[in-house]
Amino acid sequence: MTDNADKSMDDIVSLCKRRGFVYPASEIYGGINGFWDYGPLGTQLKNNLRDAWWEAMVLNPPKGPDGERLQIVGLDSSIIQNPKVWEASGHLAGFADPMRKCAGCGHFVRADQLWEMLATSSEWVDSLLQVFTPITGDIDTPRLMDWARKKGKKLAPNLALVRNPEVTLSWLAQRVNGQPDAPVEMKEFMRHVATEQLNATGLQEPCPRCGGELGEPAPFKLMFETWAGMVQNDDNKAYLRPETAQGIFINFKNVVDTSRVKVPFGIAQVGKAFRNEVTPRNFIFRSREFEQMEMEWFCHKDDATKWYKFWQTERKRWWESLGLTSDNLIMREHDKDELSHYAKEGAGTADVEYRYPFTAPGFGELEGIAHRSNFDLTQHENHSRTKLKYFDSARGELAKNGQPKGEHYLPDVIEPAAGLTRGVLALLCEAYTRDDSRPSPEFLKLHPRLAPIKAAVFPLVKKDGMPEVAEKLHDELQQRFGRTGFIETDAKQSIGKRYARMDEAGCPWCFTIDGDSLTEHTVTARNRDTGEQQRIAIAQVGDFLHKALNI
């Protein structure tokens, strides 16, 4: 087995392009940053992963921790919703955090974190403080001058004190000597060393990175905006959803009212989401348009921890069942300070992380399992002024007749939220294998269930009626397995080359029609991973494949 750290993303990206898995979006126009198109094989692979998820969630969910049957229903909500949805969810506020852009280096700083960053994580501030002691308020001009010319020049090239030490220090001296009874405090000192045109600009605040002048705070929008209607103004502004989850929460009441589900139950959804990421990076790992598979599991808060643990175990097991090796998968519990706004109060958030080649030996997120408490339903209940409480007739005190009186509550939510497109990436990375001892060294060891091409049927040579037999077997297999992926047939070129092509596309089985097929009615079945062959009856090929694909 090849270690993921040894796999080259360039090779994987190249194979994806060559074989029609993933193309850069708008390629003929020079591309567009953060967007990707899925080709014939990539689309089928993505659909197969999506279908496997849907089956594991909605059609054939796992048994619960006590062996009980789980209830999960599907949903497909709109990408564009009333903007109030995003106000309620916190995305509008969260995504529009005021940022300040540095005029010197272009770096963005969150306005509300500026002073914390200056105090804790700015290299030049650390260095500068060694020549200035804010407690006494003394200004050692020669030492500051010296710092500006040496260390400052390296660490904070855009700081006013460095660009123009004389002027900056004279302003500072005027302040200190003019008001000797009011010592300069840290913040004020920082503002002074960042300012060289005091009369024109007032005191400036410096960039933690280069000391440059920071611009006015402005919202930094991570949601894509559009307009619903012909006129484009603030009244009809709309947003592309940054996650599929909110579509589920706002339909919670609809589903409860119309589908006879009882808490605990889940609502599952697969769909596109959009985030205007600052830096799309790493192939399809972080793109601006991506696909999520999210399930919101609604349960009573007393049971939340139980379900949180259950879904963690279950989700990791599921990814493993698709062929991701356990060495390359970890479950990582978030630290307290990492938790999202919606998860602060809950049992926690954990990520299923995969060891991608570009994160190896570290890991990158594949799926998040979050306890969102009842944050979202509470928010939507308040913002929409619609009662979303669930009436649970199995809870509450017992009445005279021995029946529970019932309890009204907003359920807690456990959310396993997986990236479909990240899943595709993890599967491709896991499947990509180089084995130079093989005649076809580069191949994709995709799980048979997910492989976009399920099988290929080859006539060994293009004569003696072999192509006709192959054609017939191909049609038969396509009828039976076509809904799960492609069945290929190919009579061109040497048999070895055809096997190699199928290896590269991740096709698990090749069936070859030879002379014996005509007389004995048998074919050879060739295994992608081992190259081994076995003879089976033509009539048995369908059942053989059915078993091999495990579907």
Place this chain on the structure above:
RNA sequence: GCGGGUGUAGCUCAGUGGUAGAGCAUCACGUUGCCAACGUGAGGGUCGGGCGUUCAAGUCGCCUCACCCGCUCCA
């Protein structure tokens, strides 16, 4: 957004101012006897895009776009 690198055929890449190339891949025909065989032929490029310098630009300059690496960001 910053710094560094890259961009030439579907893929991998040569090409240092003078007629746009190779290998593999693709297509056609022939051959074929189980692991990227062979022969003959064919198609495919406004050299990422734009502007400029020059008699002449894939090559030099400026701008721009995309990708990769490192920062940064990632509710």
